[in-house]
Amino acid sequence: MQAPVNHITGFTAIVRERVLPVDGTVFVRLNQKINSSEVIAEAKMAREHVLLDVARALRMHPDRANRLIKCKIDDRIQAGAEIAVGKGLFPREVLAPRDGRVVAVGGGQVLMEVNETKIELRAGIPGMVVEVIENRGVLIQTAGALIQGVWGNGRIDSGPLMNLAEKTDSVLTSSALDVSLRGAVLLAGMVKDAETLKAAAELPVRGLILSSIYPSLIPQAREMRYPIIATDGFGPMSMNSAAYKLLSTNIKREAVINAEIYNRYTGARPEVIIPLPISSDPPTANEVETFAAGLQVRMRRPPAIGMIGSIVSIKPGSTLLPSGLRAPAAEVKLENGETVVAPLVNLEVVG
Amino acid sequence: MPSSLVDGNSLLALDIGAANTRAVLFDVVEGEYRFVASGSAPSTVDAPYKDASEGARNAIEILQTILGKTLLDGTRNLITPSQPNSMGVDALVVTLSAGPTIRTVIVGLLKDVSLESARQLAESMYARIVEKIDMSDHRKPDQQIDGILRAKPDLVIIAGGTDGGASRSIQKMLEPVGLASFLMPEDKRPFVLFAGNEKMGDKVKESLEAHTASLHFSPNVRPSLETEDLDPAQSQLANIYVDIRKRQIQGVETLNIWSGGHIMPTGYATGRMVRFLAKVYASNKGILSVDLGASAAVISAGFKDKATLNIYPQFGLGENLTGLLNHTSLDDILRWSALDISTGVLRDYLHQKSLYPSAIAATKEDLAIAQSIARQALYLAMQSARRDFPKNAARIKPNLVPLFEPILAGGGALSDASRPGQGLLLLLDAIQPVGVTTVILDQNNLLPLLGAAAAQNNILPVQVLESGAFLSVGTVVSPVVSAAYGTPILRAKLSYANGSEARADLKYGSIEILPLTTGETGTLEIQTLRNADVGFGPGRGGKFPVSGGALGVVFDGRGRPLDLPGDAVRRRELIKKWSWTLGGE
Numbered sequence: 062m063q064a065p066v067n068h069i070t071g072f073t074a075i076v077r078e079r080v081l082p083v084d085g086t087v088f089v090r091l092n093q094k095i096n097s098s099e100v101i102a103e104a105k106m107a108r109e110h111v112l113l114d115v116a117r118a119l120r121m122h123p124d125r126a127n128r129l130i131k132c133k134i135d136d137r138i139q140a141g142a143e144i145a146v147g148k149g150l151f152p153r154e155v156l157a158p159r160d161g162r163v164v165a166v167g168g169g170q171v172l173m174e175v176n177e178t179k180i181e182l183r184a185g186i187p188g189m190v191v192e193v194i195e196n197r198g199v200l201i202q203t204a205g206a207l208i209q210g211v212w213g214n215g216r217i218d219s220g221p222l223m224n225l226a227e228k229t230d231s232v233l234t235s236s237a238l239d240v241s242l243r244g245a246v247l248l249a250g251m252v253k254d255a256e257t258l259k260a261a262a263e264l265p266v267r268g269l270i271l272s273s274i275y276p277s278l279i280p281q282a283r284e285m286r287y288p289i290i291a292t293d294g295f296g297p298m299s300m301n302s303a304a305y306k307l308l309s310t311n312i313k314r315e316a317v318i319n320a321e322i323y324n325r326y327t328g329a330r331p332e333v334i335i336p337l338p339i340s341s342d343p344p345t346a347n348e349v350e351t352f353a354a355g356l357q358v359r360m361r362r363p364p365a366i367g368m369i370g371s372i373v374s375i376k377p378g379s380t381l382l383p384s385g386l387r388a389p390a391a392e393v394k395l396e397n398g399e400t401v402v403a404p405l406v407n408l409e410v411v412g
Numbered sequence: 413m414p415s416s417l418v419d420g421n422s423l424l425a426l427d428i429g430a431a432n433t434r435a436v437l438f439d440v441v442e443g444e445y446r447f448v449a450s451g452s453a454p455s456t457v458d459a460p461y462k463d464a465s466e467g468a469r470n471a472i473e474i475l476q477t478i479l480g481k482t483l484l485d486g487t488r489n490l491i492t493p494s495q496p497n498s499m500g501v502d503a504l505v506v507t508l509s510a511g512p513t514i515r516t517v518i519v520g521l522l523k524d525v526s527l528e529s530a531r532q533l534a535e536s537m538y539a540r541i542v543e544k545i546d547m548s549d550h551r552k553p554d555q556q557i558d559g560i561l562r563a564k565p566d567l568v569i570i571a572g573g574t575d576g577g578a579s580r581s582i583q584k585m586l587e588p589v590g591l592a593s594f595l596m597p598e599d600k601r602p603f604v605l606f607a608g609n610e611k612m613g614d615k616v617k618e619s620l621e622a623h624t625a626s627l628h629f630s631p632n633v634r635p636s637l638e639t640e641d642l643d644p645a646q647s648q649l650a651n652i653y654v655d656i657r658k659r660q661i662q663g664v665e666t667l668n669i670w671s672g673g674h675i676m677p678t679g680y681a682t683g684r685m686v687r688f689l690a691k692v693y694a695s696n697k698g699i700l701s702v703d704l705g706a707s708a709a710v711i712s713a714g715f716k717d718k719a720t721l722n723i724y725p726q727f728g729l730g731e732n733l734t735g736l737l738n739h740t741s742l743d744d745i746l747r748w749s750a751l752d753i754s755t756g757v758l759r760d761y762l763h764q765k766s767l768y769p770s771a772i773a774a775t776k777e778d779l780a781i782a783q784s785i786a787r788q789a790l791y792l793a794m795q796s797a798r799r800d801f802p803k804n805a806a807r808i809k810p811n812l813v814p815l816f817e818p819i820l821a822g823g824g825a826l827s828d829a830s831r832p833g834q835g836l837l838l839l840l841d842a843i844q845p846v847g848v849t850t851v852i853l854d855q856n857n858l859l860p861l862l863g864a865a866a867a868q869n870n871i872l873p874v875q876v877l878e879s880g881a882f883l884s885v886g887t888v889v890s891p892v893v894s895a896a897y898g899t900p901i902l903r904a905k906l907s908y909a910n911g912s913e914a915r916a917d918l919k920y921g922s923i924e925i926l927p928l929t930t931g932e933t934g935t936l937e938i939q940t941l942r943n944a945d946v947g948f949g950p951g952r953g954g955k956f957p958v959s960g961g962a963l964g965v966v967f968d969g970r971g972r973p974l975d976l977p978g979d980a981v982r983r984r985e986l987i988k989k990w991s992w993t994l995g996g997e
Contacts, residue, residue, distance in 0.1 A: 063470065114553075297760075326462070349460055362764075362765075382773075384778060385834075407772065
């Protein structure tokens with residue numbers, strides 16, 4: 062049976078897409094080396110529209126109104142500019158209510174987009190541009206350590222990695238945050254209160270790597286301007302030992318925390334990347350493995366949820382589980398020495 | 413591919429679910445169609461595979477191993493038709509429920525009329541209504557445009573106007589839809605179904621055709637104010653669903669080609685089957701099918717002159733689980749649990765499980781949580797679906813569900829129940845059936861596949877249904893009565909075919925069983941007490957034949973609507989007792 066893979070690996074090639082939400086201008090070129098803070102693309106996006114019913118305002122048939130409309134598609138118009146003027150001694154006029162761009166004209170109406178904002182796309186990840194996606198963005202390749210998580214608040218940033226988690230089940234409180242941590246990405250264990258998230262924002266930090274996040278804190282975590290990632294899940298959960306070991310042995314290195322929102326369909330996952338110097342490109346980690354004895358796995362559900370272990374054997378046929386259900390299963394030796402039988406669908410390969 | 417299977421051709425059915433993909437073979441055995449075997453593999457719609465056909469190939473490979481028969485060629489393509497050396501199959505049908513919820517905008521003229529019809533249409537597929545527009549909407553057209561743009565719809569359903577009736581108002585409704593679609597990137601534009609005033613066809617084409625992914629028409633769902641006919645539009649919507657999935661999910665096109673276009677939404681296929689059963693086995697009672705899986709809760713009911721289909725992705729047990737709390741509370745979920753579980757543990761579970769829809773309960777506590785959630789999800793789905801059941805359906809009381817015979821239950825959450833009694837108790841809690849009904853467990857989740865197969869071969873579903881592929885759990889008697897806990901409400905005598913008898917005294921708040929094994933028949937005589945009603949009228953008993961099942965004849969004396977004790981300790985004790993009575997732990 063095929064096995065999903067959660068990447069927690071010390072050295073691998075990493076290729077990530079960075080794209081604008083709408084068409085815009087891409088500033089970088091193929092094979093260009095870029096750093097994480099570099100603006101690689103830019104777009105303008107209107108968040109509102111204004112529909113001007115010229116025919117109605119001028120009290121005439123749409124076809125007649127069309128002939129009086131002075132603007133055309135793509136015209137940039139300032140507030141107060143004349144859109145159309147009627148006929149007669151005291152002609153009625155239609156003025157642009159706001160600054161904007163004309164996006165459609167017809168049927169005696171003018172549709173403008175207004176409240177335009179500029180979107181800047183930063184590289185986020187340092188590396189090499191290996192593909193330019195016309196008008197949208199790039200694919201960036203880098204090499205280093207990769208630690209994937211399960212929840213992210215949608216932000217991205219980078220900074221030196223600092224360790225505030227003495228062990229896998231540490232809890233971060235606001236009292237542990239001081240000015241020496243300003244600008245750092247923090248390996249932080251669990252957070253149980255919103256005050257700690259706010260204190261981290263006030264420093265500010267460049268990111269929090271949590272083992273888990275309490276569901277009640279998710280709304281506040283989404284509002285934070287810095288990236289937050291949970292490696293293992295929700296509620297009180299320790300960080301899996303593989304992620305903790307890898308992160309805690311890379312302290313003071315520059316870490317990119319890309320807290321992308323998990324999307325099962327696109328494959329977007331929150332992750333930490335620690336770029337490392339290379340002499341030659343390492344291989345890309347497999348996205349899929351086949352369950353087999355010896356593979357390192359992580360438990361997705363109880364018993365021993367979040368724990369790392371290795372497959373001792375794949376059980377033949379279906380196995381009766383303590384819950385009473387039957388499913389294809391494996392015998393897994395956990396890192397604490399205990400051996401459990403787990404359904405294959407509750408396991409993911411770590412590597 | 414043969415156009416008919418009456419000559420006894422084999423048929424492979426694939427079901428692409430959110431969590432699992434199943435390959436099921438039907439073939440002629442001793443002159444009749446039978447369910448032969450099934451293979452299952454995790455679905456591969458998600459990353460990193462992003463290809464629905466991969467999971468289908470994996471499931472077929474497992475089926476091949478079970479059958480000892482080759483179905484795929486060297487390039488892992490389906491061999492069809494079957495070869496003289498017995499490799500391959502003659503036909504394929506596919507049902508599909510995997511994929512993100514279809515973001516849907518509904519547009520209608522009157523909120524309680526055409527918009528309501530559009531809502532029912534949207535609920536007949538795996539949709540989430542993300543925006544509504546009707547004549548009572550006081551927003552300006554540009555605000556409506558921005559509303560549609562923010563909603564990022566995959567689909568717009570427009571209804572409104574009786575045939576030859578209102579046209580200017582509809583034209584006004586089309587404007588924001590057309591302009592919003594025009595403003596979207598071409599590859600993101602929505603599919604549009606127009607199911608309104610048929611005289612508006614040209615105007616609709618003129619306003620929308622150039623700006624939508626594709627524009628579809630169906631006969632008016634409201635040809636007049638008094639009549640509503642959703643069936644043709646639902647059929648059209650099923651086709652649109654497949655087109656949307658083709659755009660969203662790689663591999664759906666491959667499956668479409670393999671099946672010669674015989675691909676349909678799983679829920680729609682279930683609805684077809686229920687409609688068919690309601691016609692064949694028409695009685696005063698309705699036929700009910702409930703299906704609870706990772707992608708959605710599907711409630712399909714067939715009555716004498718109406719069939720209803722409600723698909724609720726928001727009550728599915730997969731990726732949408734965290735959204736369940738928008739419709740219910742943690743305490744309402746936990747009221748079903750026999751174990752003392754904290755709200756915090758449940759909340760964490762909902763989030764964690766939504767990450768891994770295919771994960772299953774390996775421990776007793778996990779199963780208790782999973783089943784509590786399943787109960788509440790199905791309960792909510794039934795409560796929502798009830799409003800679409802016909803008002804003239806036979807009932808004991810207006811505030812209760814109509815009388816059903818039989819109730820068919822399938823989907824991962826129900827077919828996974830480790831014992832039939834567990835599945836039955838879940839159904840009794842969530843559906844709260846009344847009167848006398850047979851409960852049938854679709855343990856192999858065949859019903860939608862038979863619905864899809866019926867499009868090619870109408871003999872196959874009938875023969876498979878009668879072949880014993882479904883598990884009869886038993887006959888359930890649920891009296892409607894007001895009484896105090898412990899008060900006798902019903903006496904029953906079951907006379908077996910061999911002349912022996914068994915009796916049960918049912919007290920309010922309890923569950924009793926009289927054994928009657930599968931294949932056995934008997935006569936059940938009921939005497940009601942305290943004016944209890946089992947469908948024969950208040951205080952009236954009856955004598956009628958019953959068939960056996962995995963549990964026999966089950967008497968549910970817990971009252972309707974089911975009123976669980978407020979005291980948590982007492983409630984958990986009772987749930988344990990009920991579960992134990994039905995063969996659980």
